[in-house]
Amino acid sequence: MSLKLGVPSKGRLMEKTFSWFEKRGITLSRSGSDREYAGKVEGIDGVSLILLSAGEIPRELAAGRIHLGVTGIDLVHEKLPRWEQQVQEVSQLGFGRADLIIATPACWVDVDTLDDLDAVAAAFRKTHGHRLRIATKYHRLVREFLTDAGVADYTLVDSQGATEGTVMNETAEAIADITSTGETLRANHLKILTDGLILQSQATLWRSRVANYDAADKAVLSQLLGRLD
Numbered sequence: 312m313s314l315k316l317g318v319p320s321k322g323r324l325m326e327k328t329f330s331w332f333e334k335r336g337i338t339l340s341r342s343g344s345d346r347e348y349a350g351k352v353e354g355i356d357g358v359s360l361i362l363l364s365a366g367e368i369p370r371e372l373a374a375g376r377i378h379l380g381v382t383g384i385d386l387v388h389e390k391l392p393r394w395e396q397q398v399q400e401v402s403q404l405g406f407g408r409a410d411l412i413i414a415t416p417a418c419w420v421d422v423d424t425l426d427d428l429d430a431v432a433a434a435f436r437k438t439h440g441h442r443l444r445i446a447t448k449y450h451r452l453v454r455e456f457l458t459d460a461g462v463a464d465y466t467l468v469d470s471q472g473a474t475e476g477t478v479m480n481e482t483a484e485a486i487a488d489i490t491s492t493g494e495t496l497r498a499n500h501l502k503i504l505t506d507g508l509i510l511q512s513q514a515t516l517w518r519s520r521v522a523n524y525d526a527a528d529k530a531v532l533s534q535l536l537g538r539l540d
């Protein structure tokens with residue numbers, strides 16, 4: 312057997328993860344073409360690379376199909392209920408930083424806080440006959456956050472991409488999504504609520520608590536973790 316390391320299969324997270332390991336003397340690469348999701352590991356024996364969507368890595372760790380995985384804190388907290396029981400944080404990698412936030416139209420001049428949103432939501436239902444819609448792909452995190460904040464009169468609308476566009480397209484009145492530079496929010500005339508920060512995320516290396524580790528895997532894991540310090 313070998314220790315299975317799951318890494319995002321494309322984009323900024325893949326490239327930055329490859330450089331992060333490279334700096335620690337471990338070379339990760341795709342073994343074939345850009346379209347082939349097989350990988351190669353050089354610089355340490357007994358580790359195999361599995362290229363996966365960043366969004367699937369939490370589930371693979373929780374199922375024990377990979378021993379280690381790199382993905383965002385946001386995705387682990389969203390996809391794994393009681394995530395601490397299933398995975399352990401090994402190291403925050405210092406890239407892929409993004410904030411999960413709640414934003415409303417910039418032109419809502421009376422809405423700056425969650426309390427304001429709550430008031431608008433109650434009024435919205437009376438006027439429109441349906442609840443204020445918040446578009447997001449982070450259903451669990453948004454629901455927990457709004458429950459704790461005492462906001463109840465809303466409904467979540469699923470949006471798996473281009474979430475900031477839902478307000479202009481009139482399929483939602485507010486959004487909860489990640490932001491990094493803030494450019495996408497500005498371009499779509501949205502503003503962050505002053506107390507609307509749900510979570511700060513960055514790319515993180517996680518260890519599965521449920522995967523099976525044979526004696527050889529344990530030895531490789533300890534060697535690998537020693538190299539990453």
Ligand SMILES: Nc1ncnc2c1ncn2[C@@H]1O[C@H](COP(=O)(O)OP(=O)(O)OP(=O)(O)O)[C@@H](O)[C@H]1O
Pocket residue numbers: 324364365366367382383384385386407408409489490491492512513514
């Ligand atoms: N603009 C950004 N800047 C920094 N990090 C980002 C940005 N957008 C997303 N991320 C982070 O990158 C990680 C992957 O997000 P993304 O939504 O692209 O993954 P995904 O759903 O697996 O995508 P796909 O299914 O297209 O592979 C998340 O942890 C997220 O917080």
Ligand SMILES: O=P(O)(O)OC[C@H]1O[C@H](OP(=O)(O)OP(=O)(O)O)[C@H](O)[C@@H]1O
Pocket residue numbers: 471472473474475488489490491492493494495496
């Ligand atoms: O604050 P910014 O620097 O503008 O970045 C934020 C954007 O980046 C992500 O989208 P991504 O590019 O991953 O595309 P997506 O809409 O398909 O998720 C995120 O969903 C925001 O839309």
